[in-house]
Amino acid sequence: MLRSVFCSLFGGLGAFYCLAVASAALAKGPYCQTHNQKWGYPFEDLGGSYLQNKTQWEACVTPPRVVLWHMVLFSLLLGLGLLELLLCGIQVVNGLLGTVCGDCRKAGDREGVGVRALATIGV
Numbered sequence: 661m662l663r664s665v666f667c668s669l670f671g672g673l674g675a676f677y678c679l680a681v682a683s684a685a686l687a688k689g690p691y692c693q694t695h696n697q698k699w700g701y702p703f704e705d706l707g708g709s710y711l712q713n714k715t716q717w718e719a720c721v722t723p724p725r726v727v728l729w730h731m732v733l734f735s736l737l738l739g740l741g742l743l744e745l746l747l748c749g750i751q752v753v754n755g756l757l758g759t760v761c762g763d764c765r766k767a768g769d770r771e772g773v774g775v776r777a778l779a780t781i782g783v
């Protein structure tokens with residue numbers, strides 16, 4: 661049980677890293693070529709306003725549709741990171757409860773409930 665908790669904590673750490681990278685990338689914007697032929701991060705200092713304002717997307721010329729790609733990719737990563745964090749959180753709580761509580765069933769229930777049930781119906 662405790663091993664599962666540690667695995668989940670490690671997974672949660674990875675999920676947190678994924679969230680951090682994805683949100684930082686979304687805030688910074690894609691690396692692309694602008695109108696004056698220079699490569700850079702044209703949305704870097706705009707505080708992420710390009711996410712709502714499509715007219716700003718034209719600041720990126722090459723590669724084509726890079727802003728949309730960037731947003732879709734890192735939004736997916738953000739969503740998956742959140743999901744992973746949620747699942748790992750549930751698993752940590754579950755594992756801790758299991759460690760603290762142990763096998764909480766009564767001793768009688770533990771041994772062969774299924775077998776006895778089968779016996780009562782005559783199999």
Ligand SMILES: *[C@@H]1O[C@H](CO)[C@@H](O)[C@H](O)[C@H]1NC(C)=O
Nearest residue numbers: 709710712713714715716717
């Ligand atoms: C979107 O960005 C363009 C170009 O920077 C700007 O002229 C326009 O006012 C912005 N629109 C909104 C709704 O912020």
